[in-house]
Amino acid sequence: MKSKTADRLATGVFIAIAIIIISILVGLFSYILVNGLKHISWEFLTTPSSNIRAGGGIRDQLFNSFYILLITMIIAVPLGIGGGIYMAEYAKPGKVTDIIRSCIEVLASLPSIVIGMFGLLMFVNITGWGYTILGGALALTVFNLPVIVRVSEDSIRSVPRDLKEASLALGITHWHTIKTVLLPSAFPSILTGIILAAGRVFGEAAALLFTAGLSTPRLDYGNWNPFSAQSPLNIFRPAETLAVHIWSVNTQGLIPDVEEVSNGSAAVLVISVLLFNLLARWIGRLIHKKITATK
Amino acid sequence: MEKLTPAKDRLLKSKNNWMDGELRGKVLVLLCAVIMISATISITIFLGTKGLQSFIKNGVSLLEFLTSTHWNPTNQAKPEYGALPFIFGSFAVTFLAALIAAPLGIGGAIFMTEIAPSWGRKILQPIIELLVGIPSVVYGFIGLTVLVPFIREHVGGLGFSLLSGMIVLSIMILPTIATIATDAISSLPNSLREGSYALGATRWQTIRKVLIPAALPSLLTAIVLGMARAFGEALAVQMVIGNVRNLPSSILDASATLTTIITLNMGHTTYGSVENNTLWSMGLILLVMSFAFILLIRYLSSRRKM
Amino acid sequence: MVSALMDKQTGKQAGESESKRNKESILEVNNLEIFYGEKRAVNGISMDIGKNSITALIGPSGCGKSTFLRSINRMNDLIPGARAEGEIIYEDLNILSEQINVVALRKEIGMVFQKPNPFPKSIYENITHALKFAGMKKKSKLDEIVEESLKKAALWEEVKDRLHKSALSLSGGQQQRLCIARTIAMKPTVMLLDEPSSALDPISNAKVEELIIDLKKDYSIIIVTHNMQQASRISDKTAFFLSGDLIEYEATEKIFTNPSVKKTEEYISGRFG
Ligand SMILES: Nc1ncnc2c1ncn2[C@@H]1O[C@H](COP(=O)(O)OP(=O)(O)OP(=O)(O)O)[C@@H](O)[C@H]1O
Ligand SMILES: [Mg+2]
Numbered sequence: 047m048k049s050k051t052a053d054r055l056a057t058g059v060f061i062a063i064a065i066i067i068i069s070i071l072v073g074l075f076s077y078i079l080v081n082g083l084k085h086i087s088w089e090f091l092t093t094p095s096s097n098i099r100a101g102g103g104i105r106d107q108l109f110n111s112f113y114i115l116l117i118t119m120i121i122a123v124p125l126g127i128g129g130g131i132y133m134a135e136y137a138k139p140g141k142v143t144d145i146i147r148s149c150i151e152v153l154a155s156l157p158s159i160v161i162g163m164f165g166l167l168m169f170v171n172i173t174g175w176g177y178t179i180l181g182g183a184l185a186l187t188v189f190n191l192p193v194i195v196r197v198s199e200d201s202i203r204s205v206p207r208d209l210k211e212a213s214l215a216l217g218i219t220h221w222h223t224i225k226t227v228l229l230p231s232a233f234p235s236i237l238t239g240i241i242l243a244a245g246r247v248f249g250e251a252a253a254l255l256f257t258a259g260l261s262t263p264r265l266d267y268g269n270w271n272p273f274s275a276q277s278p279l280n281i282f283r284p285a286e287t288l289a290v291h292i293w294s295v296n297t298q299g300l301i302p303d304v305e306e307v308s309n310g311s312a313a314v315l316v317i318s319v320l321l322f323n324l325l326a327r328w329i330g331r332l333i334h335k336k337i338t339a340t341k
Numbered sequence: 342m343e344k345l346t347p348a349k350d351r352l353l354k355s356k357n358n359w360m361d362g363e364l365r366g367k368v369l370v371l372l373c374a375v376i377m378i379s380a381t382i383s384i385t386i387f388l389g390t391k392g393l394q395s396f397i398k399n400g401v402s403l404l405e406f407l408t409s410t411h412w413n414p415t416n417q418a419k420p421e422y423g424a425l426p427f428i429f430g431s432f433a434v435t436f437l438a439a440l441i442a443a444p445l446g447i448g449g450a451i452f453m454t455e456i457a458p459s460w461g462r463k464i465l466q467p468i469i470e471l472l473v474g475i476p477s478v479v480y481g482f483i484g485l486t487v488l489v490p491f492i493r494e495h496v497g498g499l500g501f502s503l504l505s506g507m508i509v510l511s512i513m514i515l516p517t518i519a520t521i522a523t524d525a526i527s528s529l530p531n532s533l534r535e536g537s538y539a540l541g542a543t544r545w546q547t548i549r550k551v552l553i554p555a556a557l558p559s560l561l562t563a564i565v566l567g568m569a570r571a572f573g574e575a576l577a578v579q580m581v582i583g584n585v586r587n588l589p590s591s592i593l594d595a596s597a598t599l600t601t602i603i604t605l606n607m608g609h610t611t612y613g614s615v616e617n618n619t620l621w622s623m624g625l626i627l628l629v630m631s632f633a634f635i636l637l638i639r640y641l642s643s644r645r646k647m
Numbered sequence: 648m649v650s651a652l653m654d655k656q657t658g659k660q661a662g663e664s665e666s667k668r669n670k671e672s673i674l675e676v677n678n679l680e681i682f683y684g685e686k687r688a689v690n691g692i693s694m695d696i697g698k699n700s701i702t703a704l705i706g707p708s709g710c711g712k713s714t715f716l717r718s719i720n721r722m723n724d725l726i727p728g729a730r731a732e733g734e735i736i737y738e739d740l741n742i743l744s745e746q747i748n749v750v751a752l753r754k755e756i757g758m759v760f761q762k763p764n765p766f767p768k769s770i771y772e773n774i775t776h777a778l779k780f781a782g783m784k785k786k787s788k789l790d791e792i793v794e795e796s797l798k799k800a801a802l803w804e805e806v807k808d809r810l811h812k813s814a815l816s817l818s819g820g821q822q823q824r825l826c827i828a829r830t831i832a833m834k835p836t837v838m839l840l841d842e843p844s845s846a847l848d849p850i851s852n853a854k855v856e857e858l859i860i861d862l863k864k865d866y867s868i869i870i871v872t873h874n875m876q877q878a879s880r881i882s883d884k885t886a887f888f889l890s891g892d893l894i895e896y897e898a899t900e901k902i903f904t905n906p907s908v909k910k911t912e913e914y915i916s917g918r919f920g
Contacts, residue, residue: 049543056545060456063448064465067519070512071468074475077483128373136367137374139727146374148635149381155631156384157573159600163607163624164384167391171612188380195377208764212826215722216777216833217754221366226776227766249476252575252600256607292478293576296485297605305486312479319474348738352755354748 075316082313085306091314094265095291100303104311106262109278110179110285111318114258115247117183117281122190123240127229129191130198130236135224154192158252161189165257177284182258186247193246197239201232234333238326245322249315251289259284260294288315385628392625395422395618406622412586414616422619424599426588428626431598433589434503434578435571438510443564445511446518447553454526455548465519473516481580484509489581498593501583506596509577514567521566525559526552558645562638569634573627575600599623673698673837673867674719679733681714681723688714691733692893694886696837701859701868703878703899706888707914712871713761715888716839719869720756721749737837754781757835761842763822765814765829770806773814773825774832781833792832800828801858820851827858838862840870844877856881875915879903887911 093103129150137143165185175181205228213223229236262285265278272279286294292311295304395401401422409423449469453462484505493500533555537547553560583595584605603620610617674696681689689711696702704712714723719742723729735742742752754777765773774793775783783789793810797803802824806817814825823843830838840859844852859868860881872878878885879899886896887910895902895911906912 049546053543053545056548057456060448060452063445064452064457064461066445067449067465067515068468070515071472074483074512075471077487078479125373125376128370129377132370132374136370146378149378151635152381152632153377153384155569155635157575157600157627157631159573159575159603160388160624160627160631161384163603163621164388166607167387168383188384191377191380206764208760208762209766211722211725211760212764212766213776214725215720215753215758215760216829217750217752217757218777218780219363219750221363222780224366226780231767245474249474249479251476251478252604255576255604260608289476289478292482293580296482296580308482308486312482315476316474316479319476320471323470323474348740352738352740352748352751353746 078309078312078316081309082311082316085310086313090310095307096301098300100301100306102301102303102307104288104291104307104314106265106278107286107288107291107311108314109265110258110262111248111287111289113278114179114182114186114254114285114287115244117179118186118190118247119240119244121183122187122194125187126191126194127198127236129195130202131224131229133195133199134202135220135228150192150195153188154196156189158189158250161185162253162256164188165253169257175282177257177259177261178282179258179285180281182254182285182287183281185253185257186250189250189253190243190247193243194236194240197243198232198236201235201239202228204235205231234329238330238333241322241326241329245319245326248322249289249319251287251293254287254290255293258287258290260286260290262286388621388624388628391618391621392628393622395615395622399615399618401615401619401622406619410588414619420615422615424602424619424623424626426586427597427599427602427623429588430503430582430596431572431600433596434506434510434582434598435568437503437507437592438514438571439564439568441507441511442515442518442567446515446563446567447522447560449515449519450522450526451548451552453523455544455552462523466523469516469519472512473520477513477574477577478580480509480513481577484577484581492593496593499583499595501581501595503582503589503592503594503596505581506578506598507592509581510571510574513574513577514571517570518563518567521563522556522560525556525563529555558641562641562645565634565637565641569631569638572630572634573600575604579604599626603627671695671697673737675734675736677734677736679715679718679731679735681711681718681729681731683714683726684728688891689718690891694893694896696867696869697884698867699863699865700883701863701870701881703882703885704869704871704888705873705875705878705885705914706894708873709890710888711891712888713841716758716841716869716871718743719837719839720753720758721747722753722758724749754833755835756837756839757830757833758839759823759826759830759841759843761845763819763826763846765817765822765825767813767815769811770814770817770825771810774829777829777833796828796832797825799831799858799862800824801854802828818851820847820854823847823851824855824858827855831862835866837867837869840868842871842873845873852877875903875917887914889914 090103091108092105094105095107096102133143133146137146162185165181165188169178169181169184170176209227209231210223213227214220263283264276266276267278269277270279271277272281274280275283288311292308292315295301295307301307396403396406406422406424407428408425409421410425411421411423412426413421449465453465488505488508489500491500492498492502492505496504529552533551534547537551542550578598579601582597582601584597584601585595586597589596603623606616607620610620672695676692676694676696678691678693679689680687680691692715704716706712717723718731719735721742723731731743733743737756740747766776768776771793774796775789778789778792794803797806802821805821814822817825823846827843844855847855856877859870862868870882882899884897885899885902887894887902889910895906895908897907902911903915906915
């Protein structure tokens with residue numbers, strides 16, 4: 047009898063835990079969306095931010111976030127997929143491979159503030175660039191690389207061995223087999239992983255504080271010359287991203303409408319990350335359907 | 342295909358036809374791997390040397406740094422470099438966060454695998470994935486605008502406190518723990534459960550006496566990974582913990598951690614000054630701790646294989 | 648993969664061998680041993696494989712048939728720890744030599760696997776994939792080869808209206824014939840077939856058999872099969888393997904009517920294996 051009661055009690059506790067977790071999420075999301083959506087307007091998204099007056103928007107921060115994400119991915123995706131190919135197809139079991147694996151593990155577990163400090167040392171001070179988009183993107187690459195290497199390796203490994211053998215047996219070289227058979231088959235899962243990683247990069251702030259900086263120069267969106275100081279495309283200019291903006295207005299901002307700006311920014315940030323997630327899921331499901339339908 | 346040329350020319354490796362694109366491809370991907378290794382090595386070396394400078398070049402005592410509670414680098418007459426309050430803050434907030442997140446995360450995992458495997462998982466899994474996706478500054482911001490005032494009014498103190506830091510962090514590491522714990526428990530062989538039920542054990546007895554012990558190394562790994570994340574988290578904690586230089590005497594006291602002091606002061610101090618260098622020493626502690634967490638996880642997973 | 652025998656032949660380019668080549672045979676296997684790590688899967692076999700003929704390999708599961716077959720186009724190179732000793736002479740060269748360009752070798756010694764494994768591409772691309780890699784770019788020429796090889800594989804009539812549909816939409820039997828067509832398109836000299844019809848229904852099976860007999864005109868074929876009737880129907884010579892040993896290698900008629908080894912008879916009559 048006693049064990050029956052204990053069992054019921056325990057079940058109740060587990061259900062309570064599940065309810066707590068669900069309510070945390072519901073609470074967080076409803077807070078972010080309810081408070082944030084009312085501040086999101088076309089104007090909020092398209093006016094530049096203000097340092098002292100109320101009514102500033104997040105135009106530049108939004109642009110910077112996407113632009114840094116883009117630059118990061120341009121660097122990290124080829125490197126990460128290359129590393130994944132190496133690990134899945136060329137690495138022979140042994141010391142060297144173990145070392146590379148440890149390196150990936152170390153990179154993956156570095157706190158982002160530490161990566162930010164490394165970025166400050168390398169890409170800000172040693173190179174003498176100062177705070178730049180490129181420096182931020184390189185720091186984010188370090189932060190992001192292990193994730194992409196892992197998904198690429200896993201996805202390539204999960205391509206059926208049959209296909210690889212079929213290609214090799216036709217007298218196709220290993221590298222061409224990788225390019226034309228393995229990568230295309232692994233592509234959907236790599237893509238899903240990359241989009242999820244992109245969501246993480248988009249919300250990252252600690253690694254950017256000391257690398258891309260807390261300010262944005264006055265930008266002229268008509269100026270497409272990437273070498274001009276006013277051009278939004280210049281990768282050697284400082285750039286405050288949306289995530290960094292939320293932190294900076296809250297901890298060192300002077301504007302009177304901190305809460306409004308942060309609420310709106312947080313909502314934009316969370317919605318963007320959510321969209322990345324949904325996109326990844328949607329692609330994953332689409333591919334799954336395609337694979338199972340043609341079986 | 343063309344059989345006109347003699348077999349020797351067709352079938353033997355020769356310098357130019359052998360693997361033209363092949364070698365290039367291999368070198369290319371090898372290069373990617375090399376870049377990863379060199380990134381790791383250079384991070385270790387650069388942060389290592391930079392972090393040791395305050396002790397070697399500026400003569401700050403390592404013992405003082407690690408054990409003194411007096412942090413007063415700007416005092417011209419007698420600067421003091423005791424980082425113990427921050428080291429303590431980091432560990433305290435990490436353990437406290439794990440204390441909340443571990444039961445919740447593992448409980449959630451058990452709910453998903455044992456209590457309601459069908460629908461529970463369908464609801465909880467995406468929720469946990471969404472929690473992972475919320476950026477840490479957003480956690481910090483909500484902590485700042487909701488949690489801190491709430492604690493100030495209903496619990497006491499300033500609101501900026503260890504308690505706020507620990508709550509924010511525990512929510513942030515909850516998904517890490519829950520995900521790994523779920524994988525660990527659901528990968529236990531079904532025969533374990535069946536054996537236990539066959540002996541007339543209730544579900545709770547099965548969970549407590551069979552499943553949790555069997556999954557223990559993995560569950561510990563989950564907790565350690567969560568703690569590693571908490572230890573290194575900067576902005577969210579910095580926004581709610583108060584950032585004072587004193588050792589806290591209760592969890593309602595404001596406090597500071599290594600990451601929050603780095604975040605706060607890196608921009609304000611001159612690069613190369615003693616105070617700035619001590620921040621790099623704190624960074625080095627973070628680096629060393631992240632190696633320590635890796636070793637701990639390796640140890641746990643070697644136990645799991647046995 | 649350099650054989651021990653090879654090293655003794657000093658003063659000669661490795662990979663070459665001066666055997667008294669039988670003009671009738673395309674492959675000459677001498678003392679072939681294959682290991683997986685420490686484990687020996689093929690124990691020093693020797694046999695000649697006839698040109699433009701069908702050679703069947705039979706034997707109980709695990710006796711080393713696939714292992715032997717896969718060593719002929721060096722597919723075993725893919726398996727970590729696999730290693731071969733001895734010689735397989737093809738066009739005066741030892742296939743197992745390290746000097747061999749395996750990519751070129753596999754173009755001449757094609758292979759069809761037990762399980763159909765078409766690429767997840769269109770039917771057309773399945774055939775042109777390797778051709779394009781081999782440098783054939785002209786559309787008209789490619790079209791021609793696609794049609795020709797699909798016809799040879801007795802698949803043309805069934806797929807000619809949907810060449811650009813996914814190959815995965817074909818039935819298992821059709822997929823297997825597509826895999827054969829894709830190998831034929833490369834115009835190999837030798838074709839290695841590892842239980843090509845084991846996953847097929849009787850009708851597809853009959854088609855594949857017809858196809859194989861037809862292919863004999865142009866190719867030398869080695870086929871692994873568990874189906875005794877199939878071996879006796881289509882092959883010219885049959886080799887019986889047992890735990891890595893070549894027990895008997897004779898004309899198919901002789902093996903099936905009057906085997907000289909008792910084990911062979913027992914196996915063929917279904918008393919074990
Ligand atoms: N990749 C491998 N690693 C280790 N041992 C292997 C490997 N592949 C095959 N073997 C071993 O080599 C022996 C011969 O295997 P093989 O696949 O050649 O048999 P088979 O005659 O083709 O059997 P089946 O009729 O079932 O296909 C078996 O004992 C098998 O266990
Ligand atoms: Mg076999």
